[in-house]
Amino acid sequence: MLNYSNVIENDKSYPGLQMREIKPVMKLIIRGKKRQFLSAVGKSLNLLLPNEANTSSRSDQLTALWLSPDEWMIFSNEILKSDDNNYNVEKLLNKNICKTNLGAVTDVTDQFVLINLKGDKIFDLFETGSPFNFNDFKSKKGLVTQTILTKIDIIVHNQDINDVNLFVRRSFSDHLFSWMNDSASRL
Amino acid sequence: MFLINCPFCGEREQSEFKAGGEAHIVRPKQPTELSDDQWAEYLFMRKNIKGIQFERWNHIHGCRKWFNMVRDTSNDEIKAVYKMGEKPPVK
Numbered sequence: 001m002l003n004y005s006n007v008i009e010n011d012k013s014y015p016g017l018q019m020r021e022i023k024p025v026m027k028l029i030i031r032g033k034k035r036q037f038l039s040a041v042g043k044s045l046n047l048l049l050p051n052e053a054n055t056s057s058r059s060d061q062l063t064a065l066w067l068s069p070d071e072w073m074i075f076s077n078e079i080l081k082s083d084d085n086n087y088n089v090e091k092l093l094n095k096n097i098c099k100t101n102l103g104a105v106t107d108v109t110d111q112f113v114l115i116n117l118k119g120d121k122i123f124d125l126f127e128t129g130s131p132f133n134f135n136d137f138k139s140k141k142g143l144v145t146q147t148i149l150t151k152i153d154i155i156v157h158n159q160d161i162n163d164v165n166l167f168v169r170r171s172f173s174d175h176l177f178s179w180m181n182d183s184a185s186r187l
Numbered sequence: 188m189f190l191i192n193c194p195f196c197g198e199r200e201q202s203e204f205k206a207g208g209e210a211h212i213v214r215p216k217q218p219t220e221l222s223d224d225q226w227a228e229y230l231f232m233r234k235n236i237k238g239i240q241f242e243r244w245n246h247i248h249g250c251r252k253w254f255n256m257v258r259d260t261s262n263d264e265i266k267a268v269y270k271m272g273e274k275p276p277v278k
Binding site: 053054067068069071131132133145146147148153 | 196200203248249250251
């Protein structure tokens with residue numbers, strides 16, 4: 001991760017809701033359509049990419065989120081070193097995917113901010129600013145959706161019951177976090 | 188406001204989508220042989236009917252994929268949704 005100044009400086013806590021940024025976490029977007037692409041990624045990472053819409057898959061070190069029929073986000077489960085932005089996973093995928101013309105790999109580590117939310121009020125907060133119907137989503141572990149929250153594009157990953165990862169573009173993260181704090185204080 | 192069934196992500200609210208205009212407009216094979224009027228007809232002239240219309244939509248705040256939709260413009264009833272390259276399921 002490069003040495004950007006923090007946009008989210010403090011963890012925040014409200015009754016039934018805790019919010020904090022998790023960093024540095026490696027985030028990659030991979031794109032490809034061919035069957036060989038899926039098997040090459042699977043072999044390289046020891047991780048099967050989810051085929052079914054709005055789902056995710058997880059290994060010991062990595063999680064893959066379905067974003068569209070030919071696009072996935074891969075992020076590291078563990079926090080990495082902050083003084084380095086070279087990742088073995090990216091090198092491996094560049095070698096096995098890009099150089100063989102099977103697909104594309106883009107490092108979005110610094111583009112997306114990962115905010116982790118915990119508590120039983122997470123979806124009450126989302127429902128104040130998102131058109132997405134979270135009724136079925138909140139009870140199923142591993143579901144993923146891309147939607148809008150207060151008109152900002154977000155990726156929501158239901159990592160566990162009452163434990164959600166939210167990805168937002170860095171330039172929107174300050175405003176979104178500020179809005180979430182304001183909204184959470186009124187729940 | 189209405190719900191749209193994205194062929195990739197499932198049912199989502201309209202505000203996640205962007206309308207992309209009339210569907211099934213075929214680019215002329217030999218544009219240089221067209222008159223200015225014919226070229227303008229292809230480029231600019233679109234149907235704006237009250238009733239069944241074939242449209243392109245993009246799930247811009249979701250999977251960012253384009254798809255086609257058959258919509259009754261008089262009451263926003265969605266008759267069908269189908270992927271790019273597929274034939275319309277209704278006439």
